[in-house]
Amino acid sequence: MAALEWQLGTVTTIQPETPKTKSFYVALPKWAGHRPGQHIDLRLTAPDGYQTQRSYSIASPPELSGQLELTVDLIQDGEVSPYLHDVVMQGDQLELRGPVGGYFVWDVTVGGPLLLVGGGSGVVPLMAMLRHRAAQHSTIPARLLYSCRTPDDVIYRDELNQLAGSVAGLEVLITFTRQAPAGWTGYQRRIDAAMLNEVITPFGTSARTYVCGPTLLVESVANLLVGMGLPADRVHTERFGPTGS
Amino acid sequence: MARLISRGFLGRRRPPEVEKRLPPGQYLVTDFPVLSAGPTPHTPLDRWSFRIDGLVKSPVSWSWPEFQKLPTETVTVDISCVTKWTKLDTKWRGVTVDTLLKGVEVDPAGQYVMAFSDGGYTTNVPLNELINGQGFVAYEFDDKPLPPEHGGPARLVVPHLYFWKSAKWIRGLRFMDRNDPGFWESLGYHIHGDPWKEERYSGD
Numbered sequence: 001m002a003a004l005e006w007q008l009g010t011v012t013t014i015q016p017e018t019p020k021t022k023s024f025y026v027a028l029p030k031w032a033g034h035r036p037g038q039h040i041d042l043r044l045t046a047p048d049g050y051q052t053q054r055s056y057s058i059a060s061p062p063e064l065s066g067q068l069e070l071t072v073d074l075i076q077d078g079e080v081s082p083y084l085h086d087v088v089m090q091g092d093q094l095e096l097r098g099p100v101g102g103y104f105v106w107d108v109t110v111g112g113p114l115l116l117v118g119g120g121s122g123v124v125p126l127m128a129m130l131r132h133r134a135a136q137h138s139t140i141p142a143r144l145l146y147s148c149r150t151p152d153d154v155i156y157r158d159e160l161n162q163l164a165g166s167v168a169g170l171e172v173l174i175t176f177t178r179q180a181p182a183g184w185t186g187y188q189r190r191i192d193a194a195m196l197n198e199v200i201t202p203f204g205t206s207a208r209t210y211v212c213g214p215t216l217l218v219e220s221v222a223n224l225l226v227g228m229g230l231p232a233d234r235v236h237t238e239r240f241g242p243t244g245s
Numbered sequence: 246m247a248r249l250i251s252r253g254f255l256g257r258r259r260p261p262e263v264e265k266r267l268p269p270g271q272y273l274v275t276d277f278p279v280l281s282a283g284p285t286p287h288t289p290l291d292r293w294s295f296r297i298d299g300l301v302k303s304p305v306s307w308s309w310p311e312f313q314k315l316p317t318e319t320v321t322v323d324i325s326c327v328t329k330w331t332k333l334d335t336k337w338r339g340v341t342v343d344t345l346l347k348g349v350e351v352d353p354a355g356q357y358v359m360a361f362s363d364g365g366y367t368t369n370v371p372l373n374e375l376i377n378g379q380g381f382v383a384y385e386f387d388d389k390p391l392p393p394e395h396g397g398p399a400r401l402v403v404p405h406l407y408f409w410k411s412a413k414w415i416r417g418l419r420f421m422d423r424n425d426p427g428f429w430e431s432l433g434y435h436i437h438g439d440p441w442k443e444e445r446y447s448g449d
């Protein structure tokens with residue numbers, strides 16, 4: 001297989017998503033395409049040659065050609081995310097390569113029903129799947145269960161509302177773990193067995209599930225899904241950290 | 246291609262003695278991240294066994310109590326995950342592959358090994374990179390039983406390769422006459438995986 005070459009992209013747009021999350025659109029003349037769920041490796045180089053790398057999921061669907069959207073959560077004491085948030089400006093160049101990851105991927109050829117479970121920035125690769133599904137006018141039944149701390153933390157809020165209201169067969173369920181909006185009648189707790197059971201019931205154990213977010217959320221959701229009878233090979237996971245121990 | 250300098254990026258520097266232990270593109274962590282493609286299997290110890298099969302004269306298998314009686318070694322090693330983190334001085338106790346292979350007659354053609362795990366995970370390692378103390382099956386981390394999310398009850402540890410080669414939830418080694426790719430190696434990751442050569446993806 002040909003090597004994954006490093007390539008230079010240009011930041012065309014920076015869009016705040018939440019108070020601590022920003023999306024970066026990166027124009028990439030040489031991008032060869034990706035599947036929803038895959039990520040890229042980003043490499044930063046200091047003037048003296050010091051380098052570091054991090055992985056970021058691709059938020060945009062394959063249908064958006066010539067550019068990628070990356071959505072980055074600010075980790076206060078981090079090395080890379082504060083640089084992206086506080087230093088990078090429109091017109092800057094970023095060096096990256098990809099696409100990487102061949103397992104945490106879903107496209108319409110995989111089929112459904114599709115259950116996506118995300119926590120925090122774990123929604124990013126799931127969004128690529130939902131955007132792809134919409135672009136393909138797919139009617140594969142799909143549900144997103146998205147765990148957020150507060151209403152301020154909902155990444156892609158407007159677009160999720162709009163998708164849920166306009167495309168067939170998609171339901172978006174948000175659970176707020178710290179503080180819900182006034183008058184909220186939906187879930188207000190961490191994802192637990194009862195919640196997963198309700199969400200998966202229409203799909204049963206034939207659901208294809210993709211779980212992404214902090215390690216503790218992913219561990220607990222994946223274990224619950226297996227406990228509910230889903231075959232382990234239908235439970236795809238991606239763990240972003242933090243790691244707890 | 247002219248080397249890009251990331252405008253305004255200085256980076257977080259580590260003391261030189263730490264920096265020189267970090268393979269290219271890696272960063273230091275002090276916690277212990279968890280990475281796996283699917284759910285964490287939980288295999289009861291009374292149903293656990295460890296098997297050596299494939300190109301061997303006669304396959305062998307140990308139950309958990311039998312495995313516990315094998316001589317162990319304690320090692321302190323640095324580990325590097327392909328997702329970019331490196332953790333220094335991790336302490337493991339386990340049974341070396343050399344010990345496991347005592348009394349196993351390997352077919353001379355069996356120069357490659359597929360490690361296989363609960364949940365269907367596999368990873369390939371050439372035999373000559375598992376012997377002479379390079380690989381072991383660990384069941385203690387930091388003097389405590391290895392937790393399931395980190396691969397317990399037992400995982401392979403091959404510290405000189407990216408950590409996906411250190412198969413979690415390992416249940417055996419299968420000898421092969423070809424270097425067949427395992428799970429991640431079939432999905433675009435490097436067939437060998439040496440962090441110092443930055444062999445992350447196939448073609449690197």
Ligand SMILES: Cc1cc2nc3c(=O)[nH]c(=O)nc-3n(C[C@H](O)[C@H](O)[C@H](O)COP(=O)(O)OP(=O)(O)OC[C@H]3O[C@@H](n4cnc5c(N)ncnc54)[C@H](O)[C@@H]3O)c2cc1C
Nearest residue numbers: 054055056057071072073075078079080081121124241242
């Ligand atoms: C496959 C993959 C895909 C990823 N996709 C995304 C993505 O789409 N968007 C995104 O924002 N991040 C994503 N991440 C995480 C990302 O790679 C970085 O780990 C993250 O941006 C932090 O890097 P940093 O340099 O700012 O912090 P570091 O300097 O690496 O870490 C600083 C401190 O923050 C802690 N920390 C690291 N990550 C987190 C976290 N997520 N939450 C809380 N504490 C943390 C560390 O343990 C450390 O103590 C992904 C990771 C992987 C492995």
